[in-house]
Amino acid sequence: MTQGAAPTALVAGFLAHIEGGRRYSAHTVKAYERDLGQWLAFLTAHKGRAVTSKDLSELSGTDWRAWLADRRREGAGPRTLQRALSAVRSFYAFVRARHGIDNAALALVEAPRAPRRLPRPVSEAAAKAMLDDAGTAHSEAWHGARDTAVLALLYGAGLRVSEALSLTGRDYPLADALRITGKGGRTRLVPVLQPVREAVDAYVTVCPFPLAADQPLFKGARGGALNARAVQRCVERMRGALGLPSTATPHALRHAFATHLLAGGGDLRAIQELLGHASLSTTQIYAEVDTARLLSVHAATHPRARRAAGG
Known part of the structure; x- marks a missing residue:
């Protein structure tokens, strides 16, 4: 000792x-x-x-x-x-x-048990509305292009805000897959969809600051690194403008990435790799989200369910 x-x-x-x-x-x-x-x-x-x-x-x-x-x-x-x-x-x-x-x-020493809390993703329509709205919120066109690009990486690639903001000029132009270092130092490969690359291209084209290999890709108003709080404020404004719930946060776009992949037939193991989860049990919670959504749709639309609710 x-x-x-x-x-x-x-x-x-x-x-x-x-x-x-x-x-x-x-x-x-x-x-x-x-x-x-x-x-x-x-x-x-x-x-x-x-x-x-x-x-x-x-x-x-x-x-x-x-x-x-x-x-x-x-x-x-x-x-x-x-x-x-x-x-x-x-x-x-x-x-x-x-x-x-x-x-x-x-x-x-045993840790106290906490109730299992399901992720609350935004809907596909809400995600699209957020991406469309981000580009129109600023008087400076490049600010809107930047915010659109960041949100596209959250929803289109499933990145955490910190991971998107850790990208540097060395990562541009974006390849078909990004090597991302996430929580716990775990590294993963994340495919980048063409619309996401186009959103980042559009931002870089209008950004007034030079792009250096060792400097952050996403810039703040004065050319420094864009911070996570600015992304949060962007989404907070959208909640009022688009009538979104308080659960609509930047991280809800990452939740939506996983949930919408699963709803489209994605494999849980593959989604685990894309999100960078250390354990499959962490990813399995998205299956519960999808099941809860299906039950909600069933209760709202099935004729017998409607009849029972109406007495």
Whole structure:
């Protein structure tokens, strides 16, 4: 075991590792930093003093249960607790390998079960309306072309917002397939449809800033990197303009990519590869979405279902 290493320094080393070595997204690193910071703050209050690396090895089941109970009192739900516990487990895997610090009691801590929440994709009509609307919302034509291109990558290629915004000039012109590095550093090949390539071409043609190989493909108003919040604001505006529900988000376009592929006869394993999911169980949830949609259509349109509803 590394002697004298402060837990805060160990956490800093872990965060640097997942950001630089594992190439986790900035959003994920921030979430881990927040969860681990809250955990260390609890331990300090719980012990009544600054904790040491020795304390990390000696935490008991009672200590772990007290931490989870404290988070619940603060209003943390099952999903938040699952995420926090996952962050702590990842941290221990790091310090076990690098510093010989382990905690046997942690292996016995069970994460609370969270209700399974189905993805809420936008409809095909809504996705088309969003792509059509994105190009008309700005006084600057190139802003509209840019937003259209980003949304086309989300819906037409199933990219996460962070993945679309990580593209650089080196990726242009888009090939028939993009090599994308997603969550957990997993790399996948994503086919690019001709309409998606055309949307990106249209943006590059009117973008007033030079396209450098080592610079972001999608530019903000002043030529810097376009950020995810700008894409979110774009979709928020559309919700009002097009009468879309609050569930219509940039990520809902990725959900729509998967759901519409499945509805069209796509294979779950292939969709898993296209989305970059580590586990098939994550992708299978889209089958539940499609089943729920079919049941809803059946209930709304079948003559006997309508008759029963009308008494």
